[in-house]
Amino acid sequence: MDNSVKPKLIMNHYIGDLMDENPLPFILLERESKNKFSLIYVNLAAGIFFENTGNDPQQFFSAEVWNQLHILLNSFEGEKQNLHSNLLFTLQNKLYSVGFSVVSLQNEANNLYGLTLHDNKIDMIEKQALQAIKEKYMSLLDHNTDSVFLVDENGMIQYANAVARKVLGYDLDKLLHQPIEQFIESNSLGNFQLMIKQTLSGYPAELQKCLLQHAKGHYVYVYLKAIPIHEQGNVKEFHLVFRDLTTSADEKEQLYYLSYHDHLTGLWNRRSLKEHLRDNLIEAGISKTQISIMRIDLDRFKLINESLGYNYGDDFLKKVADRLSLFINKSCNLYRQSGDEFVFILKDKTREETSSFAENILNELSKPIYLDHQEYFVTASIGISMYPLDGKNLNELLIKADQALYVAKDRGRAHYRYFQEQMNLSFPNEALMESHLRRAIEKEELTIHYQPQVNLATGEINSFEALLRWNNRKFGFVSPMQFIPLAEESGMIMQIGDWVLEEVCKQLQYWQEKGYRPVRIAVNISPKQFKQENFAIKIREKINKYGISPFSLEVEITESAMTDMQDTFAMLKELKDIGVVISIDDFGTGYSSLSYLKKYPIDIIKIDQSFIKDMEQDEKNAAIATTIIQLAHSLGMEVIAEGVEKDQQVEILKAAKCQKAQGYFFSRPVPIHDINQSYMTTIQP
16 A cells, blocks of 8 residues: 555544544554554654654664564554553654553554554653652651651551650651550550541541550550541541650759749749748648738839830849848748739748848848949838738738738838738729729629719600729729729720720610610710720721611710810711710819810710709809800700709709709619619600
């Protein structure tokens, strides 16, 4: 058959014109004799390799490759089958790695072989990517700080990382292909098997306590976690991660030291104080001896910290600790309670001996302290309680020493005070009060009481003032006059103020959903809250969150919050844009002048109770109150009088056309339950 005709006939018969569209290179060989082949067809994709128009295939391959192909083709002479092989061969002076798919196309007339060439470059990239993933996986295992085993579904160990081998003391060859259960202590085996059963079902599991056998024979106490490895929906292997729970003797000693000593000064810490004092009290109870608890607090240390920086502050505290350590002996121990506060426990000391000890401490601390060749001075205040005179338990004695310290600092500093019973009646230690206040929201000790605001013309009630109350488990009911200034000073007023706003909005939502006609609640806003840049945003967010009418919320600010006219105006305008009602509390007692009233978007003025008190007897107070009412009316503002307690005061306010009043004459601030029962039923539609 003529070569020029043969390819066309063959292609029509076997493959068709589709071969020219095949993206893979394809060549067709015809066997003319056992050792002779002719190249009779090359498709377009193979054309880049086979550009020579001759038909001798040997000229396209190196002798070595052609010999391999020759052997390959002869291996299935006379048979119809597929054969795949990978060969390296040179085409046009370039080395190629190619996979050959060979198919026999023999019939009675022809001995033909079709060769499809597969470029192995893509396969190599995939293999390299898989190898990279494997290397990353092995790196993760080998550099993991936890011990990791790879275990198959039959419980045989397939791999153990370096940490696992170190913890258990085995070489890798002693672990590979060994059953994991042989390393589990018998009492732990049952729970371990249950964990593995759960893991092989596809879920991670853990075992808090398990014993693994060390190469030396002892057992290592570990925490275990088994993580299944999913392969096409099945779990054939799992990772067993374990963490050593035992520690060395040195580590235990270090942990003990850190647990009971202050890291800055090296003194005993608060934990030690409580444990030692508890033991000392037991011993003193048996021996009938006294114990003195002496709390020492540096005066104005905050100034040193802020002036010199915290690094110098730490150095200063270490020097103070060194001074105080001079007084440690068999009968007394020194502790760093916190910050700049230290505690001495004196055993078997009389009151006179304790006083002498305190005086020596004050004298020693009055000496200059040198930092970078510069001398600094510090004084200290001391509070003292004594067992058994002032109490018999640890907490009581510490609190009473704290109360004595508070009085010492409040009465001039730089001296010592013993606890006295009348100290219980005075304001408690601010630090102690502050610590309780910080957890008041969490412990649900804060509540809101509501005081009705009465319309003097009609007697109706459609607005209330929200007033915060604190019932502490230790101090009982604490006056707002005590805890509100403390919240302001400590910065807690932000958190507490947000909580009050949240609770008030919830209550308004409740009334709104119940279908009561519109009711307004006034919320006192502290100066710090009001001066926050995002205060108006918070108000808007809460109104949107609870879906309440903006007009139902009244923002009550004091004159002391309006020190900056420009900022005040901007904030009030934002609030008015939201739609809330704005009132000025305690008007006439603060900073603002009357000229500001016409510039600020204010809705309500609240007359301070100092002008209402005794107004029926004091003409000046009555005149001031009447003037404020007239001024407010002329500016289009509503007036509410606070602190109304007598019917004569009500009559004076009515005559002056004051719109509303609140005070004990009408009602004390009461819990929300009483409001719902006594007032809200009167304003249902």
